[in-house]
Amino acid sequence: MKIEVSRRKFLQGSVALTIFGGSTLSSISLLGDNKINEKEPINKEIPTLCEMCVNKCAAIATIKDGIVKKLDPNPLFPKSRNMLCPRGVAGVHSLYDPDRLKYPLIRVGKRGDGQFKRVTWDEAYHTILNGTKDFKGLKQILDEEKDNRSTIGYCAGEGMAEHTFKSFISDKIGSTNFVNHASICLQTTISAHTLTIGAYGQADLANAKYVIMAGANRAEAIVTPDTMDIFKRTRGRGVTLIVIDPRYTNTAALSDDWLGIKVGTDLALVLALTYIVIKEGLYNKKFVAQNVNGFEEYKEHIISNNYTPEWAESITGIKAEKIIKIARDFMSASPRAIYYQGRRTTWGFQDFQLRRATAIFTALGAGVDVKGGIVFGKKLTLPSHDINTPIYANALGRIDKDVASIVGSNGSWIGWRNKIIENKSPYPIRAMFTYKQNPMLSIPNVAKTKKLFEMMDLVVTIDTMPSDTVIMSDVILPECTYLEREDPIKSFGGVEPSIALRQKVIEPLYESRAVFEILKGLSHKISHSLWEITKKYDEDVADEIKDRGEAKVYHEDGFDLTDSFHKSQEEINKELFTKEYGGEAYKTLKDGGVYYPNMQRYFQKINSNEYEYYPENKRYYSVLKENLKSEIYSGDCVDEKELASMEGRVNTKSGKVECNLSFLTKKGVDSMPTWRDKLYKDTPKGKFRFITGRHAQFTQNSTSNNAMLLDLVRENYVWINKHQADKLNIFHGDLVEIKSPNGVVKIKAYPTNKIIKNVVFYVHGFGATSDDLTLGYRNGASDNIIIADDIETVFGSAVMHETNIEIRKV
Numbered sequence: 001m002k003i004e005v006s007r008r009k010f011l012q013g014s015v016a017l018t019i020f021g022g023s024t025l026s027s028i029s030l031l032g033d034n035k036i037n038e039k040e041p042i043n044k045e046i047p048t049l050c051e052m053c054v055n056k057c058a059a060i061a062t063i064k065d066g067i068v069k070k071l072d073p074n075p076l077f078p079k080s081r082n083m084l085c086p087r088g089v090a091g092v093h094s095l096y097d098p099d100r101l102k103y104p105l106i107r108v109g110k111r112g113d114g115q116f117k118r119v120t121w122d123e124a125y126h127t128i129l130n131g132t133k134d135f136k137g138l139k140q141i142l143d144e145e146k147d148n149r150s151t152i153g154y155c156a157g158e159g160m161a162e163h164t165f166k167s168f169i170s171d172k173i174g175s176t177n178f179v180n181h182a183s184i185c186l187q188t189t190i191s192a193h194t195l196t197i198g199a200y201g202q203a204d205l206a207n208a209k210y211v212i213m214a215g216a217n218r219a220e221a222i223v224t225p226d227t228m229d230i231f232k233r234t235r236g237r238g239v240t241l242i243v244i245d246p247r248y249t250n251t252a253a254l255s256d257d258w259l260g261i262k263v264g265t266d267l268a269l270v271l272a273l274t275y276i277v278i279k280e281g282l283y284n285k286k287f288v289a290q291n292v293n294g295f296e297e298y299k300e301h302i303i304s305n306n307y308t309p310e311w312a313e314s315i316t317g318i319k320a321e322k323i324i325k326i327a328r329d330f331m332s333a334s335p336r337a338i339y340y341q342g343r344r345t346t347w348g349f350q351d352f353q354l355r356r357a358t359a360i361f362t363a364l365g366a367g368v369d370v371k372g373g374i375v376f377g378k379k380l381t382l383p384s385h386d387i388n389t390p391i392y393a394n395a396l397g398r399i400d401k402d403v404a405s406i407v408g409s410n411g412s413w414i415g416w417r418n419k420i421i422e423n424k425s426p427y428p429i430r431a432m433f434t435y436k437q438n439p440m441l442s443i444p445n446v447a448k449t450k451k452l453f454e455m456m457d458l459v460v461t462i463d464t465m466p467s468d469t470v471i472m473s474d475v476i477l478p479e480c481t482y483l484e485r486e487d488p489i490k491s492f493g494g495v496e497p498s499i500a501l502r503q504k505v506i507e508p509l510y511e512s513r514a515v516f517e518i519l520k521g522l523s524h525k526i527s528h529s530l531w532e533i534t535k536k537y538d539e540d541v542a543d544e545i546k547d548r549g550e551a552k553v554y555h556e557d558g559f560d561l562t563d564s565f566h567k568s569q570e571e572i573n574k575e576l577f578t579k580e581y582g583g584e585a586y587k588t589l590k591d592g593g594v595y596y597p598n599m600q601r602y603f604q605k606i607n608s609n610e611y612e613y614y615p616e617n618k619r620y621y622s623v624l625k626e627n628l629k630s631e632i633y634s635g636d637c638v639d640e641k642e643l644a645s646m647e648g649r650v651n652t653k654s655g656k657v658e659c660n661l662s663f664l665t666k667k668g669v670d671s672m673p674t675w676r677d678k679l680y681k682d683t684p685k686g687k688f689r690f691i692t693g694r695h696a697q698f699t700q701n702s703t704s705n706n707a708m709l710l711d712l713v714r715e716n717y718v719w720i721n722k723h724q725a726d727k728l729n730i731f732h733g734d735l736v737e738i739k740s741p742n743g744v745v746k747i748k749a750y751p752t753n754k755i756i757k758n759v760v761f762y763v764h765g766f767g768a769t770s771d772d773l774t775l776g777y778r779n780g781a782s783d784n785i786i787i788a789d790d791i792e793t794v795f796g797s798a799v800m801h802e803t804n805i806e807i808r809k810v
């Protein structure tokens with residue numbers, strides 16, 4: 001990135017840190033020792049929440065002389081139970097990364113060339129509104145589009161402030177065209193579980209006796225206390241773990257049995273497991289009679305389609321005897337038996353039905369809403385922060401509604417992008433706002449994503465680092481890191497629910513700001529100008545003004561974009577929390593970072609590194625029996641409420657597990673999980689199927705420049721079956737070329753017997769091309785350069801394991 005100003009010397013690089021591992025047991029004790037000593041503001045410990053991945057573990061920052069020296073785990077939080085993973089500890093390196101975005105920038109060269117000019121915040125806001133000679137601003141775009149607010153596209157990654165960003169552009173500015181990570185991550189599994197058993201729930205890995213994990217690499221991808229819960233008990237210590245994966249992962253290495261399945265065939269396996277359970281009458285008859293809807297139709301469907309283990313063996317490559325044994329063992333352990341729901345489930349064309357089938361399979365053993373099964377838990381109430389939302393008569397509906405059967409408010413990233421670049425959008429999308437997401441590396445088919453950004457009249461990006469997407473922007477707004485801001489307070493549902501606070505541990509460095517402050521500043525700059533455009537084109541507003549006068553309509557009907565920001569984030573948090581739990585509880589939350597009712601009585605230290613948060617008889621393992629339906633915990637990556645509204649409410653309409661969802665037929669979707677030959681294609685001879693995955697040391701591509709994590713893993717390697725590699729004369733460390741219909745990458749080889757034949761794998765998150773990432777630049781290869789940009793037809797989610805590639809040594 002070339003900056004067209006004389007560079008002032010800032011704090012960058014001036015903070016020399018030595019970071020030690022953060023596994024030291026914190027000395028804080030409940031509700032007391034952790035108080036910030038007002039008289040010694042130089043040295044202090046402040047509780048906060050990690051943002052190095054989505055899990056939001058609780059941390060305590062030690063600050064000396066204004067510098068964050070280290071992050072330790074906070075034992076008070078039931079969700080993270082005194083644990084921070086390596087990524088969490090490395091958060092300090094993200095804070096002090098010398099490559100951070102430090103001040104607002106505007107583009108001065110060609111888009112993507114990386115030439116920017118440093119400006120003040122006011123100039124940046126002015127530019128977003130008015131543009132420059134090189135690009136248009138919002139005022140001109142919205143005027144030309146006659147106040148169709150939906151001409152502004154916007155995307156965000158998961159985070160505690162995602163809602164702040166989304167709400168500002170959807171509820172205040174008025175665009176419908178939002179896309180987030182759901183359709184490239186866990187849309188299919190959350191939706192399938194919501195529609196089948198009422199919510200995604202949580203796998204109670206601490207108490208399960210039998211767990212099937214398919215394609216989920218918990219031992220590496222996310223190392224949290226519940227990950228540890230299961231691995232402490234595998235191999236004869238209380239739980240049987242079966243891992244189904246084309247790769248022998250670290251999860252497989254810790255399991256009781258590993259089955260190397262052919263890519264894209266999991267649905268056949270689950271249908272065959274179900275066949276055995278039904279044929280042999282192994283299901284929990286009482287539970288099924290009382291709690292399962294449509295079981296008789298499902299039974300008939302499974303048997304009449306002949307989903308036998310032998311049939312599944314021919315498709316999956318897993319021996320029929322093995323399938324029979326797993327089905328029997330699973331049901332013997334039920335109800336404490338779980339077919340793990342999975343997280344990133346963007347694998348293939350049959351993902352939604354696969355997840356429906358696994359949810360029903362777990363339910364046939366009664367492993368739903370029960371200790372050791374899929375549990376729903378409870379969510380502690382937090383009042384919502386209401387905002388005054390205007391209605392724009394000319395804002396049109398989202399453009400990707402027809403790319404799949406069910407497209408919700410989080411959209412289909414690929415379907416949405418492709419509509420724009422293929423000129424199939426019903427109206428033009430001309431501006432793009434990006435927050436906490438890096439589509440240039442995250443979305444399959446990088447060339448198409450680049451084209452999307454090139455087509456825009458205006459690209460505004462809010463980020464902490466100069467990512468590949470930042471380089472494609474016109475206006476860059478530097479966000480501070482999670483350690484420099486307070487985020488909206490969050491209630492964490494589950495068996496042991498609590499509320500936790502991410503609070504600022506130091507003031508924002510350089511000129512960075514929290515997204516709340518960024519949007520507040522922007523709202524002040526653009527509110528009146530955008531109102532003038534609405535007045536010009538919106539006949540409803542014109543009528544209202546005639547009746548009530550302009551000032552009233554502007555303020556009372558929510559067109560004043562600044563009105564969401566009259567209070568600070570800290571004031572909003574305090575007000576919402578105190579309204580529900582009172583001032584004393586708020587003090588507890590601020591001092592300890594965590595609150596839940598009766599915490600003072602319940603919280604106990606068991607031994608040097610174990611704590612109890614709720615007594616056993618107070619935990620929310622089974623909530624449906626207790627009439628807690630309205631408080632049931634549901635995830636927030638996908639809007640489960642919106643989804644469930646198709647059926648009536650968050651829990652299924654009937655209040656039962658749904659085997660046969662007839663309303664899906666009207667949308668062209670099978671009402672029951674059904675194997676479709678046409679949706680499965682074997683890999684042609686001479687080619688390999690590419691699969692991707694996550695890694696313990698990296699969070700997608702967001703940590704690619706982190707010095708501490710790069711010390712652990714410098715670049716990604718492609719896994720290839722050793723026998724096949726030998727035939728291709730490929731040896732460890734050789735540079736190979738991987739070619740798909742979408743693109744070509746070069747990457748080093750890792751021949752191994754830990755992957756089945758005809759499949760290659762490399763981990764996501766590498767291959768950044770922004771040369772402003774000093775450490776992350778061109779380490780290894782990006783998976784999304786080669787992954788095909790097809791989508792499954794139910795939700796429009798990506799299918800990241802459907803690409804065939806060629807590989808050769810270079």
Ligand code: SF4
Nearest residue numbers: 050053056057085088
């Ligand atoms: S799992 Fe690790 S990176 Fe994720 S929130 Fe917890 S400590 Fe942070």
